[in-house]
Amino acid sequence: MTTISPTRVSMYDFLYQDTKPMVSLLADAAKLSLPQARLAMDASLQAIVSALLAYQQHNDGQAVSKKLFGRGAVKELRQYNSMNFLTINATLYHRHEAADAIFYDNARVIKASEDIAKQIDATTSQVQILLTSLCVIVLRELAILAEYSQLDNDEMDKWFALQPQFLSTARFAANQQPSVSIEVNEDKGLTTPTEGALDSAAEIKEEAGNSPNIERTLLSIAQLADTPPTFNPYWYEFTTFKPERHEPVQDMQLATGNYLKVIGRSSANAQQGKHNDLLVFAEMTAISLPHQRWLLQLAKISEIYLQRNRLRITSEPASAPKPPLVSLGLIGGNNENTPTTASEKPIEYDAPIPLWKNPVILIIIAVIGVLGGLAALKYQSQKSDGMLLATEEVVEQDLIKERQQQDVAIVMVDDDKADAKDAKVAQ
Numbered sequence: 498m499t500t501i502s503p504t505r506v507s508m509y510d511f512l513y514q515d516t517k518p519m520v521s522l523l524a525d526a527a528k529l530s531l532p533q534a535r536l537a538m539d540a541s542l543q544a545i546v547s548a549l550l551a552y553q554q555h556n557d558g559q560a561v562s563k564k565l566f567g568r569g570a571v572k573e574l575r576q577y578n579s580m581n582f583l584t585i586n587a588t589l590y591h592r593h594e595a596a597d598a599i600f601y602d603n604a605r606v607i608k609a610s611e612d613i614a615k616q617i618d619a620t621t622s623q624v625q626i627l628l629t630s631l632c633v634i635v636l637r638e639l640a641i642l643a644e645y646s647q648l649d650n651d652e653m654d655k656w657f658a659l660q661p662q663f664l665s666t667a668r669f670a671a672n673q674q675p676s677v678s679i680e681v682n683e684d685k686g687l688t689t690p691t692e693g694a695l696d697s698a699a700e701i702k703e704e705a706g707n708s709p710n711i712e713r714t715l716l717s718i719a720q721l722a723d724t725p726p727t728f729n730p731y732w733y734e735f736t737t738f739k740p741e742r743h744e745p746v747q748d749m750q751l752a753t754g755n756y757l758k759v760i761g762r763s764s765a766n767a768q769q770g771k772h773n774d775l776l777v778f779a780e781m782t783a784i785s786l787p788h789q790r791w792l793l794q795l796a797k798i799s800e801i802y803l804q805r806n807r808l809r810i811t812s813e814p815a816s817a818p819k820p821p822l823v824s825l826g827l828i829g830g831n832n833e834n835t836p837t838t839a840s841e842k843p844i845e846y847d848a849p850i851p852l853w854k855n856p857v858i859l860i861i862i863a864v865i866g867v868l869g870g871l872a873a874l875k876y877q878s879q880k881s882d883g884m885l886l887a888t889e890e891v892v893e894q895d896l897i898k899e900r901q902q903q904d905v906a907i908v909m910v911d912d913d914k915a916d917a918k919d920a921k922v923a924q
Contacts, residue, residue: 500779503786504724505796506656507663508639509546511803513725515638516542516631518809522585527627533617534627539726540613541628544735545635548599550660551738558653566640570594574637578818579811585630592629599632600736609735634808642802645820646795656795661740662784664728671782797823 504510516538524534553561565571570591577584596606610625617624648656662668733740776793778786786792801821852858 499776501776501793501796501800503778503781503784503796504663505799505803506659506786506792508549508660509542509663509725509728511642511799512542512546512635512638513539514723514803515808516634518806519580519634522580522582522810523627523630526585526589526630527623529617529619529623529627533619536617537613537619537624537627538631540616540729541609541624541631542635542725543728544609544613544628544732545599545632546660546664547732547736547738549635549639550657551736552599553654553657554738558650558657561653561657562643562650565598565636566643568595568598568636570633571636571640574633575641577813578807579813580808581810581812583813588630588633589626591633592626595632595636596629599636605735612731612735638808642795642799646791646798648791648795652791656792658741659786664740665783666727666730667783668781669724669727794823797821 520531520534520538523529523538524531527534527537529537549561549565552565556564574584574587574591577587593603597603600606600609606625606629607621610621610628613628614621614624643653643656732738776797777788778793778796798821801823805818805821807818
């Protein structure tokens with residue numbers, strides 16, 4: 498059984514990891530130092546995520562897909578496949594439009610910029626450039642993630658409904674005291690344990706040599722270690738978002754043994770067997786996710802995109818990278834030929850009857866052929882009768898014209914007799 502971090506479906510965690518390579522570009526555009534830009538980006542992402550949740554709460558998933566993810570600015574920015582000065586110039590061009598769409602008006606954008614500027618000791622205009630630029634990047638990244646995960650409007654609403662638990666105080670409080678503390682070296686991209694956890698990490702690594710489950714546990718801890726800063730609830734008040742307690746409910750119509758085989762199961766109720774190709778969410782404190790196919794596919798695509806490090810500063814590639822593909826076998830069940838339990842036996846269907854052996858189809862074809870032949874004969878007979886009637890009418894009209902013609906008589910007159918007659922008349 499393969500586990501994946503629940504944070505792979507968290508918008509806040511995804512954007513925090515995804516936008517890390519852009520710190521220097523945004524710092525240059527806003528004329529901020531790198532530490533200032535990093536702090537401003539953390540606060541800006543919190544404000545933007547909260548504004549997006551409020552937008553979806555006041556509207557729905559369809560409005561998010563069409564009015565935010567489908568904007569012309571997002572479509573234009575998606576033509577670029579890497580981050581460089583050309584891409585950041587296009588981002589700066591559309592930043593006001595995207596920010597106003599997310600925050601509803603420019604006054605709220607200015608107020609958020611003022612609050613962030615006080616925290617990092619910068620001017621409001623500097624922070625506003627960074628905040629509005631991030632709005633375009635966030636819409637672009639989430640639009641790509643939603644499109645390649647093939648989320649419909651209902652799944653979009655469910656995805657947004659799961660987000661508040663990733664921003665809760667309990668989630669960050671649990672992550673502050675992990676069983677194995679791990680620090681991320683951003684320069685080398687390596688994960689190393691802290692000094693206080695060397696002994697416990699060494700013990701776990703020794704056990705890992707004999708147990709593959711411990712290796713998977715270490716992998717889950719490594720995935721959860723690099724968490725974003727604690728979310729500030731102030732942004733809920735600022736964006737008028739009201740967090741609702743959302744308990745993921747499994748669709749009981751689909752909650753059958755065969756369905757659990759298809760979409761995966763939690764590690765708590767996993768049955769004994771060789772389910773090494775089955776993808777499930779790892780356990781995480783204060784996080785509860787339903788093991789549904791669309792959510793697992795979203796998590797896997799999110800992980801692939803983070804591994805690609807797509808927002809790194811580089812020149813535009815000659816060809817666009819291919820969309821990430823998720824193996825249906827990974828999220829769609831196992832490849833074992835022998836099921837472990839009777840509930841996992843696949844449903845057997847009768848082989849379909851060939852078309853040329855189906856009596857109903859043969860009867861339909863015969864009836865259509867007979868009716869078509871009768872229609873052709875009737876058409877030919879009507880055509881012949883019509884031609885005869887037309888011929889009789891033409892003949893009758895010719896006879897009528899001949900009768901109506903007047904007879905013309907040609908009379909020959911002798912010239913000598915005519916002259917004598919004229920002379921007598923003259924006398």
